Amino acid sequence: MEKKKRELLLQGNEAVAEGALAAGCRFFAGYPITPSTEIAEYLSQKLPQVGGVFVQMEDELASMAAVIGASLAGAKSMTATSGPGFSLMQENIGFACEAEVPCLVVDVMRGGPSTGLPTSPAQGDVMQARWGTHGDHPIIVLCASSVPECFHMTVRAFNLSERFRTPVILLLDEVVAHMREKITLPLPEELEIIDRVRPTVPPEWYIPYEDNASGVPPMAPFGEGYRYHVTGLIHDIRGFPTSRSDEIGPFFQRLFRKISQNFAEIHMSETFEIEDAEITVVAYGSVARSAKRAVLEARQRGIKAGLLKLMTLWPFDRPAVERVARGSRVLLVPEMNMGQISREVKRVNNGVCTVVTLNKVDGTLITPDEILKRITEVYQDERDN
């Protein structure tokens, strides 16, 4: 009998929870915060049904710590939060980067800083997602713009985190998190699920942080014979703290190399009507939805507009932006912040074409009309020049 696919009307937060379950997540620790709470609520119901653990911790510091502990014990684990909670999680996100513990952090962006605008959309955490924790570290940050993407990007985020032994941050904005759309959930066999590489050598041969071609050392769960040390201190290949520069240097090089040599696998973007585009909108999250509509309407008015939708925000998708910069006269970067990704676009563009911004931080989403208006203005300016 052919298995029937489930068709559901879900909000983005719920789709994240479904994606997590499909990816094999069996541990969630979190603290209630708007506008992310539905992820916790949904998983508090579903995780016990599949033998997983849901625990509500005393704060976000503890939530992130518990998520890392569970991952070290072998569980795929996650948390979900919003700006203020994301700030509190930064301490242990750094620990997970340093000790190379796979896990997922979903940050549903609301207006900030501080308590900010708890129920309003924003995209103000883009830079915090990249540099929120102290010290040099690589990180992978994805951003979803629709309910189906919330599902698939959650699966992908878990896959990347397991593959590269790194925390992965999935950014949603409040619009995407609370918007309801139809989603057809794929059958389990249709999904690619990646699990962390485990050691195949006997325990006495296991060197927990030894370099290899992938830069990603096999990871043993606690309690299965591979007794080793995990620390937030910079460590040698055995996991023991070190202050020797000939061990510290290689540690950092490997930490960065395991991500940088796999940019092509990590980067993900979509393009729309960019072949002949003179003005290309570079957008992400819910803004990319408005941008697509604006591009269509601009085309109807005879303006050759296109869209580059960024789905991987960090490491920044330099090749994708360079490609559209070479083909366009103008790049327009609309964002619900004062200009976080636009700085990166300008850096990568490096003077090839004109980069203009559309920044909005009034607690409302950016509409197609606003982007269309900006496209039209820019188009006029370029023609007048």
Added chain:
Amino acid sequence: MREITKLIHKYLRHDKKFPHVWCPGCGNGIILGALIRAIDRLGFTKDEIVLVSGIGCSGRLPVYVDFNTLHTTHGRALAFATGIKLAKPELTVIVIMGDGDAMAIGGNHFIHAARRNVDLTAIIFNNSIYGMTGGQYSPTTPYGMRASTAPYMNIEHDFKISELAVTAGAVFVGRGTVYHARLLDSLIEKALLKKGFGIVEVITHCHVQYGRQNKLGSAVDMMKWQRDNAISVEKAEKLSPEEKRGKIIIGVLVDRELPVYQDEYERIKERAKVSTVRGR
């Protein structure tokens, strides 16, 4: 080599670059010895044990021993341990913390771990000072004492770690000192056997920071102070509050039965199998 030393050696990581970070005369090694003896006597395998620590002198303990070991961030050890225990309940998870670690930066995690009653054993090294950073006052530095950030005197009042654990819901609370090493062995053993959140508070000395700044003498002098000022729980019951003032009451302060989180969670899993909430 004496038998007792041989036993310790069996559990040390010989590939770790000794010497350890602790000062000569430090009490931390005595606590480590007691912990190893308790684990050995109870017959745990090395693979079953996870040692989780926070930051500070105590935080360095796990690296020296051949268990699954995790050196976490300051104050958060109990939260990491909660994740490990809930994800893999068959592991025996022991948490090592200092007084600043457990009471200041990790105070919230401490009371909630006690309230939640996850099956963890916490051993808290109480030396009344931040030793590693150079002798600043901690939440257990007594009023009137000196520290490098209280050069005139400490005007804050100290937390009573064990009493706080009792109030917050810990099912086992024991207090010992590094002078009373045999008692310490048995307290840790009892805490490990107890299902639920148990703590052992260990009064230890930091002669290098706390002792020096308060003119309390050498490590030996400070251990003699522990000997002379500790009274057993049994003896304390017969004393008036005035007679108990300034004394350290050692022994088992609480040993009680309360529902353990994992057992309760198993019931949730059973419920979840048969019912659907809101039709999802």
